[in-house]
Amino acid sequence: MKVLLHFLVITSIATLANTYNFSANSSEFQYQGVSIGGWLVLEPYITPSLFKQTLASGESESDLPVDEYHFCKKLGQEEAQKRLTTHWSTFYNETDFQEIKQHGLNMVRLPIGYWAFEKLDNDPYVSGAQEYLDKAIEWSSKYGLKVLIDLHGAPNSQNGFDNSGLRNIGFPGWQNNTEFVDLTVRVLNQIYEKYGASNYSDVVLGIEVLNEPLGPVLNMTELKSFYFATYNNSREIQEVNNTIFFHDAFQPIGYWDEFFDNGEIGHFNKSLNRTGAPSTTIDSTFFNNLIVDHHHYEVFASSVADNITQHLVNIKNYANSIANETQRAIVGEWSAALTDCAPWLNGIGLGSRYEGTEPYTDYDRVGSCSAVNKNPQKWFKHQKKNYRKFIEMQLYQYTENTSGWIFWCWKTEGGGATTEWDFKQLAKLDIMPQPLDNYKYIKNGVDVSSSSSGTLQSNSVLSALLVMITFIMSVNVAIIGSGVVGSAFIRQLKNLKCKIAFNVVYLAKTSKIAHYSKDYKPVDLANLETAQVQPTLSLDDLVQFLKNAHRPTILVDNTSDETIANYYPTFIKQGISIATPNKKAFSSTLKIWNDIFTNAEQDGAGLVYHESTVGAGLPIIGPLKDLVLTGDKIETIEGIFSGTLSYIFNEFSTPEKSDVKFSDIVKKAKNLGYTEPDPRDDLNGLDVARKVTILARLSGFEVESPTSFPVESLIPKELEGVASASEFLQRLSEFDNEIQKTKDDAFENGKVLRFVGKVDFKNNKVSVEIGKYPFDHSFASLKGSDNVVAIKTERYPNPLIVQGAGAGSEVTAHGVLADTIKIAERIAN
The missing domain is CATH 3.30.360.10 (Dihydrodipicolinate Reductase; domain 2)
Known part of the structure; x- marks a missing residue:
């Protein structure tokens, strides 16, 4: 297990001399807040001007840095420091926090990256954001706002989103190396010691250990160990027992109940003891004063096509499901967005689901983004009405059924569909209620402006899980064989355009040599001739290598090797899926056949697709x-x-x-x-x-x-x-x-x-x-x-x-590739 629980050795950190003198019981606090997005961690759609200003003469959008990491790398340390210092000192100031309070909000969520505290040796990031975090806390205290400090970016990215600092869609690399996790824990320990001191107790209400770790791609066992270790550290280090926030990692509502209800304590008790950490009593009271943080948007999945009536039903059902959780929970991110049309919302260079543009061409076009990407003062009355209804339903449901909510975000540079994410502008447009309970259309959770009975079917839990992970899902792929079929498959995979990323972590060119690295770094298919080779792994070692990967894995066997074929039951039993044209396993003895498909029926087993074993690329097995x-x-x-x-x-x-x-x-x-x-x-x-x-x-x-x-x-x-x-x-x-x-x-x-x-x-x-x-x-x-x-x-x-x-090699490879995609669509989701 990479996430070891040995991070309890504390280094002394000087605390501020300031003392804050008002209080609230964090276990009873009802959150009504906003996130300070795009300030201490850059997001291109919030401050597009910062990114556009990096372009030199003759450069185009394709030359833009896509995140803060590449922003700093493109400009260099000196220029990046200069521009970011200007940004930090001007984009937010004391007046913003005064206005936040005046709008009826009682807290702010402050996202910050690990690099504000400590960096990797080769990081291009610049320091200085911590100074402005301290200013934000000071301003919050002055105007009676509570603060949630949110570690928004971890080394090598915990989710692959640009809002983590490093965009790598489909390949969050945070768990690839213990160095990255160790640094994350050290940074959290610094945050705990500084902001968990008693002189901050009346303003810093809580600390979120990590924003949006991409659970469907990451190793969840390791993530739970990380959560456990960082929670334990928080109680060991802090002088106050403030609230510790855990994002749900895009898992279903209720997923974390057993974990935080101590149903899994036995496992982590053993883990803690094995590491030789200080003696800690782990019982039914171990986890206390914590909150599960859910984020909910309706525009990053098929629900983007829903009408307003269905959206309201979705929100009601979502909030009701949270109410049934045993742990306190908030909706820590939500917005007014009914489209994903805000320029660069999905990332620089990417289109929208709303219009079905690249890379979302498998989405049916809902409408034109031009309808919302105009001066919001010119939005039609029905648009403004729908936005307000959508906001009111969320305000009501999240207030009644959860421990509160945090809108994303307070402000943007403004304009067009970006207004869907801008609390300040929405209030000016009379779309965000002022006061916050001044509902025009929603009364007691019902849309009184509509004759609809509200009986539409709600989106499935799966739709909720897909929030923010469309196009960023990925699978690991191991390829054996690079003969005529194997070479064709590699060429086709290299040129594939798909919403799922295929991370080739192992490629056996022959029975003796292979491309792979122990940290699962993707094999560069475009430069195989010059890539370093290693001895092939034995089948036993290959199973272990793939089993320990941090993503669902597909073995593509492009050989006719009977030894490999006879090993399929073992791969499948260990959760490794198989796509192959190799007939040997499926036409060998009936026992091998039965072993393969008996194992495939077990919980956690891999899938088996073998269309090309009969008709190359012809669809015979599937229809049969x-x-x-x-x-x-x-x-x-x-x-x-x-x-x-x-x-x-x-x-x-x-x-x-x-x-x-x-x-x-x-x-x-x-x-x-x-x-x-x-x-x-x-x-x-x-x-x-x-x-x-x-x-x-x-x-x-x-x-x-x-x-x-x-x-x-x-x-x-x-x-x-x-x-x-x-x-x-x-x-x-x-x-x-x-x-x-x-x-x-x-x-x-x-x-x-x-x-x-x-x-x-x-x-x-x-x-x-x-x-x-x-x-x-x-x-x-x-x-x-x-x-x-x-x-x-x-x-x-x-x-x-x-x-x-x-x-023929091409049609056979196409058949194998089609099977690989089918498997990925099932296991990546």
């Missing part, structure tokens, strides 16, 4: 599974499953009279690269038998192995034992007469020959053989190396036909 799962009864499956044998028989046996020799066609296929290096590997029929075995098993036919049913071989018995492929090809013409006679007999009866696999449930039979088909049959008209399969079911007496390219 759907038929079976929906209760249809399979009667027959019949098809041409070998691209090689399809080509050979399409050339050899046609509706037109032909004297072409079978041996000549085989040699031609070999020269064209359609066959294996030794054509006997195609002609023995075993490849087709493997594919038929897979389809039979998927349909419920318990085939023991590919050799447990009749398989007609096209290799003359006399040539089965010849030493080489070249000798085999030289002598094959000696046996042309036999198959020529079979072809001629079929032709006389108006039929052609095709090499087919069959699953016949009525007759309880599986076979691979030469079949004869009328000239007008769909199999007879096949061209080139296409595959075709006909599935006849109780529901479809006229068979379903799937036809297309069933061989």
